Amino acid sequence: MSTALTARRVRHLRFSRMLPGKIAAALFGILLLIWTLLPVYNMVLVALDEEADEFTGAIWPGDPNLDSFASLWNEDNFLLEHFWHRFGNSIELGLATMLLTVAIGSLASFALGRMRLRGSRIIGDLALITYVLPTAFLAIPFVHIMHVYGLIDSLWSVIASQVAFATPYAILILHQYGKLIPLELDESAKVDGATPWQVYRRIYLPLMAPALVAVGVYALLLAWNEYLYQYLLVLSMDSATVAVVINQFFNSDEAPWNYMMAIAIVYSLPPIAIYFALRRFMVAGLALGGVKG
Amino acid sequence: MSSTQQALAFGQPIAQSRSSRPPWRYSLQGSDTAWAIAFLIPYVAVFLAFVAYPVVFGLWMGHDPTLYGLLMSDPRYVDTVINTLLFVAIGVNVTMFGALLLSGYFIRRSRWRRSLLVVFLIPWALPGFVVFTSIHFMLVTQWGLLDSLIRAITGEDGPLFMVSTSIAMASNIVAYIWKWLPFWTLIFIAGRMAIPQDIYEAADIDGATGYKRLVHVTVPLLASVYLICTLLATVWTLGDFSTVYFVSSGAPARTTDVLATYGVDEAFVFGYPYLGAAAMMSALPVLIPIVLLLTRRVRAAGVQL
Numbered sequence: 001m002s003t004a005l006t007a008r009r010v011r012h013l014r015f016s017r018m019l020p021g022k023i024a025a026a027l028f029g030i031l032l033l034i035w036t037l038l039p040v041y042n043m044v045l046v047a048l049d050e051e052a053d054e055f056t057g058a059i060w061p062g063d064p065n066l067d068s069f070a071s072l073w074n075e076d077n078f079l080l081e082h083f084w085h086r087f088g089n090s091i092e093l094g095l096a097t098m099l100l101t102v103a104i105g106s107l108a109s110f111a112l113g114r115m116r117l118r119g120s121r122i123i124g125d126l127a128l129i130t131y132v133l134p135t136a137f138l139a140i141p142f143v144h145i146m147h148v149y150g151l152i153d154s155l156w157s158v159i160a161s162q163v164a165f166a167t168p169y170a171i172l173i174l175h176q177y178g179k180l181i182p183l184e185l186d187e188s189a190k191v192d193g194a195t196p197w198q199v200y201r202r203i204y205l206p207l208m209a210p211a212l213v214a215v216g217v218y219a220l221l222l223a224w225n226e227y228l229y230q231y232l233l234v235l236s237m238d239s240a241t242v243a244v245v246i247n248q249f250f251n252s253d254e255a256p257w258n259y260m261m262a263i264a265i266v267y268s269l270p271p272i273a274i275y276f277a278l279r280r281f282m283v284a285g286l287a288l289g290g291v292k293g
Numbered sequence: 294m295s296s297t298q299q300a301l302a303f304g305q306p307i308a309q310s311r312s313s314r315p316p317w318r319y320s321l322q323g324s325d326t327a328w329a330i331a332f333l334i335p336y337v338a339v340f341l342a343f344v345a346y347p348v349v350f351g352l353w354m355g356h357d358p359t360l361y362g363l364l365m366s367d368p369r370y371v372d373t374v375i376n377t378l379l380f381v382a383i384g385v386n387v388t389m390f391g392a393l394l395l396s397g398y399f400i401r402r403s404r405w406r407r408s409l410l411v412v413f414l415i416p417w418a419l420p421g422f423v424v425f426t427s428i429h430f431m432l433v434t435q436w437g438l439l440d441s442l443i444r445a446i447t448g449e450d451g452p453l454f455m456v457s458t459s460i461a462m463a464s465n466i467v468a469y470i471w472k473w474l475p476f477w478t479l480i481f482i483a484g485r486m487a488i489p490q491d492i493y494e495a496a497d498i499d500g501a502t503g504y505k506r507l508v509h510v511t512v513p514l515l516a517s518v519y520l521i522c523t524l525l526a527t528v529w530t531l532g533d534f535s536t537v538y539f540v541s542s543g544a545p546a547r548t549t550d551v552l553a554t555y556g557v558d559e560a561f562v563f564g565y566p567y568l569g570a571a572a573m574m575s576a577l578p579v580l581i582p583i584v585l586l587l588t589r590r591v592r593a594a595g596v597q598l
Binding site for chain 2: 025028029032033035036037038039040041042043045046057058059103104105107108110111112115117120123125126127128129130132133134135136137138139140141142143144145149160161163164167171195196197200221224225227228232243246250257260261264267268271272274275279283
């Protein structure tokens with residue numbers, strides 16, 4: 001009886017000693033939540049506002065309505081013309097970058113990791129250096145070169161840039177993950193007469209699936225979230241992406257800000273959905289040795 | 294099991310397999326060599342056409358020394374260099390140190406901290422240019438959300454963020470931290486989880502708890518990761534374009550530009566591409582040593598190809 005009482009008192013004592021720490025941690029958590037969500041909340045606030053051209057200074061939406069989203073859906077503003085076509089272009093850019101990065105990266109990592117070709121180490125080194133390069137510093141010569149290639153104003157020029165910057169990371173990650181797959185599998189397949197292509201296609205790719213997902217998501221989000229190259233390389237209405245639309249709004253004097261924030265929300269939904277659905281793969285890709293936002 | 298834990302479960306066998314790599318590999322002969330070359334051709338082609346060629350062309354664009362004389366005579370360029378140094382030095386170091394501390398906060402096991410982490414990571418997934426636009430609107434007039442909040446809480450008007458150079462530059466840096474803090478926190482959480490638990494148990498027996506445990510166990514073991522991450526962030530932040538382009542857009546009166554926005558501006562707004570290329574090239578004396586150090590450290594840390 002008395003021991004139970006002491007135990008309870010000890011527990012109570014320990015709890016009351018830890019309580020200030022717990023409260024501090026909780027308060028800090030609340031601050032962190034506000035800090036994180038404030039810009040997101042601002043998007044929603046402005047998008048729901050009926051005043052198109054000026055802020056009301058309210059911290060709650062006074063008369064929340066979905067007019068800006070309706071306008072966006074119907075494209076009924078000169079800045080919103082062909083919005084969904086451009087949204088489609090953004091999707092095309094993301095998917096093409098994803099597929100090409102996964103294809104090129106997995107082929108290269110197979111050759112680097114599973115087949116010993118003399119001098120192939122240098123390719124890995126080049127990939128590593130490309131990976132750490134700040135891509136904005138290449139933008140000016142890149143635009144000139146796209147003129148040379150005749151790709152300027154084509155979505156393919158942006159896809160090329162994003163694939164070039166995403167494949168080094170893909171190679172790094174796939175190479176690391178590939179070490180988990182026993183080389184004996186390749187060996188026995190080879191003894192059975194499989195060509196390297198068959199080993200790649202039938203053994204390597206299926207076993208690499210989780211890493212391929214991580215790399216694909218990375219490439220998709222890289223292209224989706226990148227701005228500078230789309231801004232510089234895509235000029236015409238036809239090949240414009242959502243990034244270009246945002247720029248038009250941003251540089252227009254009388255831009256309806258609620259439309260712009262409606263675009264911002266719509267454009268943020270796919271990456272957020274991917275984040276919540278595939279978080280595990282994304283985090284796994286990071287933990288595999290490479291780091292890149 | 295949290296996602297990071299799973300990630301590490303994922304990552305652990307790598308360390309083991311590195312030491313016991315099977316001796317067998319393809320003995321490349323004849324057609325196998327051809328296959329290996331064929332597998333590498335797509336990447337090599339992309340690299341040559343879209344990385345090597347721009348690099349060489351960029352170096353050629355900026356090779357003329359008179360360009361640098363022109364740059365130095367532009368007071369805007371001098372401001373830009375100072376801004377870039379401030380942006381990188383403050384932005385990266387505050388982000389890294391904050392991320393290190395936050396990783397300690399989030400590594401404690403509790404359900405609400407785990408849920409908070411999921412929310413906290415949202416800025417990482419959001420497109421930078423979209424949220425920076427939102428942050429711009431929070432700051433740009435006295436009726437933006439931040440000033441309105443200040444007015445609602447204190448009853449007084451907040452600062453005009455885009456009128457003072459130093460406040461506008463500080464806004465850029467805070468926006469940068471907002472965007473990148475979650476990502477690096479995640480990296481450090483992964484780094485902390487990779488520290489074997491028995492090291493902590495041994496430290497416990499030796500009487501190292503709390504603060505001592507942090508200083509003598511966690512910090513030394515994370516030092517290498519911390520250094521690599523800081524170098525990486527430094528390189529990427531040197532070339533950061535969209536933070537400044539959207540948050541302050543150079544306001545007031547183009548006094549808050551950084552190298553990337555200045556270079557793009559010179560090249561495509563004023564129409565001096567060679568000057569723009571030279572401006573970006575002027576970061577090379579800082580960039581090259583960091584890149585060399587970084588590739589060496591990364592290779593030493595086990596990301597080997």
